Amino acid sequence: MTALVFLDPDFPAGRISDAATAQLSVLDQGVTRGDGIFESALYTRQVVRKLDAHLARLRVSASVCDLTVPHEEAWRAAIDTAVAQFDAAGGAEEAVVKLVATRGTEGTSIGTCWVTVSPAPALGRAQRETGISVLLLDRGYDSGIAERAPWLLMGAKTLSYAVNMAALRHAKKQGADDVIFVSSDGIVLEGPTSTVLLAHRDRDIKRLITPTLETGILPGTTQGAIFTAAKAAGWELGYGPLTPEHLLDADALWLVSSVRLLTPVNSVDGTQIARDAQLHAELTAMVDAIA
Structure with a gap:
């Protein structure tokens, strides 16, 4: 299973959503132009490994791309919610925590940001x-x-x-x-x-x-x-x-x-x-x- 949590100012801990149903607008520039940034971290033994480093690199990528992203506390809260959802559904020995931020729908100044947690690929x-x-x-x-x-x-x-x-x-x-x-x-x-x-x-x-x-x-x-x-x-x-x-x-x-x-x-x-x-x-x- 994949846990999905959107960063939303109306939900301080993140907005839990269903990864199996449509969530993004087809006009989101992350979809239409690949205009966004991301990070992938490993979650194992109840720890998101190197989270500080990933959040720091996310900030650098946002700066290079002139992209406004939520503050670090919002990301951490959404990550905590997502991994809790993942563990409650049975979890896995290793999982991938992905942080994504796009420029949002064209014509607006509001970006789209979310966190997913899913089992790590066996091949890796x-x-x-x-x-x-x-x-x-x-x-x-x-x-x-x-x-x-x-x-x-x-x-x-x-x-x-x-x-x-x-x-x-x-x-x-x-x-x-x-x-x-x-x-x-x-x-x-x-x-x-x-x-x-x-x-x-x-x-x-x-x-x-x-x-x-x-x-x-x-x-x-x-x-x-x-x-x-x-x-x-x-x-x-x-x-x-x-x-x-x-x-x-x-x-x-x-x-x-x-x-x-x-x-x-x-x-x-x-x-x-x-x-x-x-x-x-x-x-x-x-x-x-x-x-």
């Missing part, structure tokens, strides 16, 4: 264990586009995911599981729904590296939490720029996201990637501890 949980194969795909932008063209909304988590979903469908048609985007000038960016993370081990020195944010990629909440935990554990940290050769030379490579968590990459464009079991186990323990 399985891929944490089995790993995935990925393709490198050209994003069509060079690595300096974010600074030159802020209207492209690079680094904001918008509802306009049609290109990301098309990339995933293309990968599956080629027999792969996922994608890592590369800029037109050869710089590694991100996955359609994930952040790239690689590791190197040199004797007792362990180092984590992720692509630089200056390329306009979305700041990953899971990557940020892993970096915080790894730094406390004595790991060295690095921020690109990365090229495809760096991926192939890594001692371990992952795609990380809030719902799928730490997912090892087995191959890139058919070339096998090393999988360091100890590094993976250490990072998995860090991820499991993140709340």
Whole structure:
């Protein structure tokens, strides 16, 4: 089941609605133009993981998109109501909490905001264990586009995911599981729904590296939490720029996201990637501890 709660000033705790019936106007710009933002968080063990980070990124996305969204307390109240509804209906071991804000119906200044809670996909949980194969795909932008063209909304988590979903469908048609985007000038960016993370081990020195944010990629909440935990554990940290050769030379490579968590990459464009079991186990323990 899916729990659905709208943020509504007339309902301080959120307005409970039926996810199985029509709720949105067909004129809502989130539907007609993909004009809106969202966040997806993992709900497990009665905790919405990294909620502070997701709410902070939602505010940043709203600012980039010139979108007015409710204050944080309203979101938290609606989330509490939604997870309570979900648990009361039987719940699940893992669930996805999605926060959505659109620009609303065209011609009005009132946006539409809601929270859903639904069971997490089983495939994502399985891929944490089995790993995935990925393709490198050209994003069509060079690595300096974010600074030159802020209207492209690079680094904001918008509802306009049609290109990301098309990339995933293309990968599956080629027999792969996922994608890592590369800029037109050869710089590694991100996955359609994930952040790239690689590791190197040199004797007792362990180092984590992720692509630089200056390329306009979305700041990953899971990557940020892993970096915080790894730094406390004595790991060295690095921020690109990365090229495809760096991926192939890594001692371990992952795609990380809030719902799928730490997912090892087995191959890139058919070339096998090393999988360091100890590094993976250490990072998995860090991820499991993140709340």
